[in-house]
Amino acid sequence: MPTKNPTKVTAEPGTQQVVITREFEAPREKVFRAFITPELLLQWLGPRGMKMTIDHFEPKAGGSYRYVHTDGKGNSFGFYGVIHEVTAPERLIQTFEFEGLPEKGHVSLDTALFESLPNGRTRVTMKSIFQSVADRDGMVSSGMEKGVSEGHDRLDELLEKGIV
Amino acid sequence: MPTKNPTKVTAEPGTQQVVITREFEAPREKVFRAFITPELLLQWLGPRGMKMTIDHFEPKAGGSYRYVHTDGKGNSFGFYGVIHEVTAPERLIQTFEFEGLPEKGHVSLDTALFESLPNGRTRVTMKSIFQSVADRDGMVSSGMEKGVSEGHDRLDELLEKGIV
Numbered sequence: 001m002p003t004k005n006p007t008k009v010t011a012e013p014g015t016q017q018v019v020i021t022r023e024f025e026a027p028r029e030k031v032f033r034a035f036i037t038p039e040l041l042l043q044w045l046g047p048r049g050m051k052m053t054i055d056h057f058e059p060k061a062g063g064s065y066r067y068v069h070t071d072g073k074g075n076s077f078g079f080y081g082v083i084h085e086v087t088a089p090e091r092l093i094q095t096f097e098f099e100g101l102p103e104k105g106h107v108s109l110d111t112a113l114f115e116s117l118p119n120g121r122t123r124v125t126m127k128s129i130f131q132s133v134a135d136r137d138g139m140v141s142s143g144m145e146k147g148v149s150e151g152h153d154r155l156d157e158l159l160e161k162g163i164v
Numbered sequence: 165m166p167t168k169n170p171t172k173v174t175a176e177p178g179t180q181q182v183v184i185t186r187e188f189e190a191p192r193e194k195v196f197r198a199f200i201t202p203e204l205l206l207q208w209l210g211p212r213g214m215k216m217t218i219d220h221f222e223p224k225a226g227g228s229y230r231y232v233h234t235d236g237k238g239n240s241f242g243f244y245g246v247i248h249e250v251t252a253p254e255r256l257i258q259t260f261e262f263e264g265l266p267e268k269g270h271v272s273l274d275t276a277l278f279e280s281l282p283n284g285r286t287r288v289t290m291k292s293i294f295q296s297v298a299d300r301d302g303m304v305s306s307g308m309e310k311g312v313s314e315g316h317d318r319l320d321e322l323l324e325k326g327i328v
């Protein structure tokens with residue numbers, strides 16, 4: 001199914017940030033809910049072909065989360081972070097760390113803004129800032145764009161089916 | 165009392181980060197303890213002339229903190245964040261937000277590294293990354309350098325007195 005709302009990933013050379021934008025054919029209350037509800041995240045977050053399990057997910061200021069993606073070969077990829085702010089339906093701020101990096105302590109700060117557009121549509125803008133340009137470049141070259149974009153396509157499908 | 169270990173603040177133009185370094189005449193276990201122990205933080209964190217109170221402070225991964233500085237005129241300044249990692253005695257990673265900004269949601273990610281030096285000395289390197297260059301510039305121009313440096317001088321005094 002071709003999507004009419006592509007995910008755009010912007011990573012200006014030499015900066016420590018990545019900005020990801022995507023529009024959705026649904027009001028922001030729904031889209032926001034899809035980003036903070038564990039049963040929904042399990043159905044869309046991450047690339048196709050991954051099975052996701054949630055270790056814990058506390059969508060509130062002062063909460064934390066950890067989830068694991070497992071591919072068809074049984075390889076597991078863990079992600080962990082703490083949640084700085086949850087302001088429904090407009091803003092999420094949290095840390096993010098991929099546990100599979102060679103060294104612990106490489107963390108980004110992720111801010112997601114949910115903006116209402118005309119005709120019941122929503123724009124989500126996610127900015128990730130990294131501890132160094134090298135860390136940012138490593139994340140971009142890891143195939144992040146494909147995984148994020150496929151996740152958004154899956155969220156489109158949930159919205160179309162009325163599951164969210 | 166003149167200090168022989170000045171606090172250095174580096175903010176390269178156009179970047180989203182500030183790097184602060186300071187050396188201390190004490191082993192890193194002690195210095196690290198001073199950074200995560202509420203009763204000690206109350207005695208050194210922040211500029212002279214401020215009274216500090218701690219709303220809560222949970223020095224562990226998944227914890228959070230909030231504290232307030234009050235000046236002699238009764239003006240209060242609150243600070244809040246979540247704690248991503250506490251790896252004693254070498255690394256702390258947490259978020260940081262000054263509650264007095266005109267708009268909520270302007271947050272930095274702060275990483276502090278504690279490095280052992282010869283002769284029982286310690287170097288602390290603190291890197292803060294911001295959501296934008298403008299946010300970084302705002303923090304630098306707020307008088308942060310004086311407050312951080314005075315706090316480190318106060319920590320020196322606690323170490324000299326054997327309180328830490």
